[in-house]
Amino acid sequence: MEDQSAQWPIGRLLAAASRAVEREWDERLRAIGLQHAALIALDIALRNGPTGADVIARTARVQPQTMSRTLxxxxxxxxxVRSPHPEDGRRRLVTVTDHGRQMWDTARHIERELLPDDPELRARLGAILAGSRGTPPVA
Incomplete structure (x- = not known):
């Protein structure tokens, strides 16, 4: 059967491509023992340094309870590791371990294999997100 996707409206093509990439990405992450939500949390914690779970949840745009389960x-x-916050004993700081950094590095390598960076595609997708009514998802 001949591939008809070249005839599809651009929205359908973009949605189908997104689902295909997401399926492959999720399978590859599961193979190394990660979920997408965990990768987002690791990424935020690595970018921010030791930080509170509330900050990670807010940055990821998820409910604190959802992020708590991921953490x-x-x-x-x-x-x-989660340790007491030095200024507020009710809060805990999240710090990525060496193992977490290695898992993050492995996941980023897999992502580059799956979808090598293409500056033109990145710019076009960024423009689509900037023009959308919603806010773009994190990671």
């Missing part, structure tokens, strides 16, 4: 898995798997 529990990351801590169980040795990718982060």
């Amino acid at each position: 529990e898995r990351l801590e169980r798997d040795g990718m982060i």
